[in-house]
Amino acid sequence: MSATFVGMPAFPTAAREALADSQLRHNLAHATGTIRAKRAKVVEEVPDWEELRLAGAALKERALLDLDAQLVRLEETLTANGATVHWARDAAEANAIVATIAKQHAAEEVVKVKSMVTQEIGLNEALAEEGIAAWETDLAELIVQLGDDLPSHILVPAIHRNRAEIREIFLRKMAAAGRPAPADLTDEPAVLAAAAREHLREKFLRAKVGISGANFAVAETGTLVVVESEGNGRMCLTLPEVLVSVVGIEKVVAQWDDLGPMLRLLPRSSTGERMNPYTSMWSGISPGDGPQEVHVVLLDNGRTRALADEVGRQALRCIRCSACLNVCPVYERTGGHAYGSVYPGPIGAILNPLLRGVGHDDQIDSLPYASSLCGACFEVCPVRIDIPSVLVDQRAQVVDAHRAVSWRSVPKPEAAAMKGAAYVLGRSRRLSLVERLTGLGVGLARRFGLTAWTGARDLPEAPAESFRAWWERTDGGRDASGNDAVDPAGPDEDLRKGDL
C-alpha cells in the first residue's frame, strides 16, 4: 500500500472534497443504511441488550483501571504457554520487532489477518522498507491494498468502492501481486470473491510468517482471540510456522468468562450477525498443531496517554465494531478518508486526538469538531462510550492548548468572538442593549458576511422586538390586550427588520 494518511488536510477541507463525490455518497448511504438496518434488527431481538452493554462496559473498564497488573499477568500466562512477549512503546519499536522476527526466518513475505493496530503503526510500509511483502488477506483489505487505496471504514475498509470498481481493481492489479484475476471476471459478488480466494490461496500455503492483531487478550489464561468473517484469519493463524500478533495494551480482559458478553455484543454491533462466523482462540503454542513459534507484541503507542485522560479514557473500551460509523450522519456523508486516519468516524474523532494529543497538528485538532453532537453513536455503542461528552471535552482541550500557546499573540477570530459573547451574555443588561441591534446584525450577516451560513441557507427575519423587551413593555403580556408583540414603528425600523 503506497497511499498514506500523512499530510491529510483538516476535516472541513477533506469533507468538502468527499461531499463533491456523488458516487462515494451513493455507495456510503447504501452501505451504511444496509448495515444500520441489519444491526437494529438483531439488537432488537436481545431482550437484555442494555444489561449486556452495561456488562461489556464494566468489564472493559475494570481491566483498564487495573491495566498495569493485568498486563503483567498476561505476560506471565502467555510466557507459560510458550509465547514470547515483546513490549513496544510506539510504532517504530513495534515495527522493528516484527521485521526482526521476519528476518530471523528469512521471510520475504508475510500473510496478514485484518488488523487495525498494524495499520495504525504502518506495519506494511515498514516491512516493505525491509524488503518484506505484507499481504492483506481479508477481502476488503485486499481490495484496498491492490488499489493503492486507503481504508475508509474500520470493519468494511473498502465501503467506498462498489463492485464495478472492485472488478476493475482486480483485473488491473492482481497479476502484479501474484495469481492474476481470470480474464472473464464479472462484477458478481460471488465471482469476485472466488477470484480473491484463488489469488490468496497460494499466499496462505507459501507464507512462513503470519501476522495478526487481536480482538481480545485474556490475562487469566494467556489467550488471544481473533474475530473474523471470512476464514482468511483462521488460515493465517494456523498455516504459517511463525505467528506474530501485535496487540494494543487496551485489548486485555481479566478473565475467560469476560469473553461471554463481548462475543455476544461484537457481532450484532459490527456486522449485524447473531454469531460470529470464525472465532479463533489460541493460548501460546500447541505442540504439533499450528505455529510452533508464537510472538505477542504488546503496544502502547499513545494508549497510556489516553488512559491518563479522565474523560477520554473510556475510548479505550472500544472493540472496533464500527456501529458508531454506521449510524453517524457525518460519516455517512463524508466517508472515512476525510478523518485522515485508519480510525475514522465518531470513534476516530476522539481516539486520534487521545492517542496523539492535541495542540500540535491542525488535522488532529479538527477532528473533535467533526460532529454535530447528535448522540447517535453513544446510543449504539456496545461498550457505552459516551462519545459526545468526550468530543466536547476534547474540544475544550484543543481550545486550551491554543490558549496556552498564544496568550500573548493575537487571538483567533473565533476566540475573540467567544470572549465578546461571554462578556455580552454575562449580564442581561448588556444583552438587552445588544438585542436592540439584532435586526442590524441579521442584515449585516445577510449582506456582508457569514457566507458559511448563507451559502446554502436563508437567515430568518429579525423580530421587531426581543422577548425581554416585550415582557418589559407589556408586563409579561398582562398589559396588552393581545399578547403578541406589536411593531413599534420607529425611525430605525428598517434596521430592525434587517433590510439594509
Add this chain to the structure above:
Amino acid sequence: MRVALMVTCINDALYPGTGQAVVRLLRRLGVDVDFPQAQTCCGQPMVNTGYLDEAVPLVRTFVDAFAGYDAVVTPSGSCAGSARHQHSIVARRSGDTSLEEAVAEIAPKVYELSEFLVDVLGVTDVGAYFPHRVTYHPTCHSLRMLGVGDRPRRLLEAVRGIRLVDLPGADQCCGFGGTFAVKNADTSVAMGADKARHIRETGAEVVVAGDNSCLTHIGGVLSRQRSGVRTVHLAEILASTEGAVAR
C-alpha cells in the same frame, strides 16, 4: 409552585413569539409563569465549541437568575440538556464549590417544555387547535440527551384539527449542531438538504420541532429551496387555539 421561563438566548433575540407562546400556554393551563429578567444564555455555544472558561460567567448568571424556583421550563431540548448535563462540567472547571452546589440544586429542576407538560402538569391534551398538515422532527438533544421520547408526539396528537404525518428518517440529525453549522458548513448543509428532502416528501405544510436553533437551519434550507414549507416551534402549535391560530 414557582415556575420560571428560561426563554433561551436565540428565542429571546430571534423568536420572541415562541417565548410568548409558552407564556400563553402555561397561563391557559393555570401556571403563572415568571420571567427572571437576569437570565441570558445557558452557555452551550461556548461549551460545545470548547470555550469552558468563557461559559463560567454565563453559568453564574444562570444560577443567580433561576435560584429559588421550583421548576425552570424552557422551549428547547438542547438548552435544557446544556443546563442539566453541562453546567456541572463548567462549574467544576471554575473551581468554585459554591457554584457547583448551586448548579447541582437547579439542574434537576430544568424541564424541556414537553417534559414539563406531560410529567409535571400531567397533561397531553392542552386544548390546542391547529388545522394543518404537520410533520414532527425530533431534535437530537431532546431525543438522546434528555430522552423526551414520545412526549412531544403525544402532545401533538391531542391537538384538534392537526394532521400529523410521519417524517422518514426522523431520528437523523438535521445537521445544525451549533457552531458545527459554520465550522463544517458543507457537511451541515448536506445533512440539512437530506432532512429537507424528507420533510418535502411528507407533503406537510409545517415542520414542527422543539428547538428553534435546529428549525433555523432546517428553515434556512427549506426557504432557499422555495419549498413553501413553514417551520413552527412546538410551543406555538400547542398555544394555538381556534381564536388565534399560530401563523
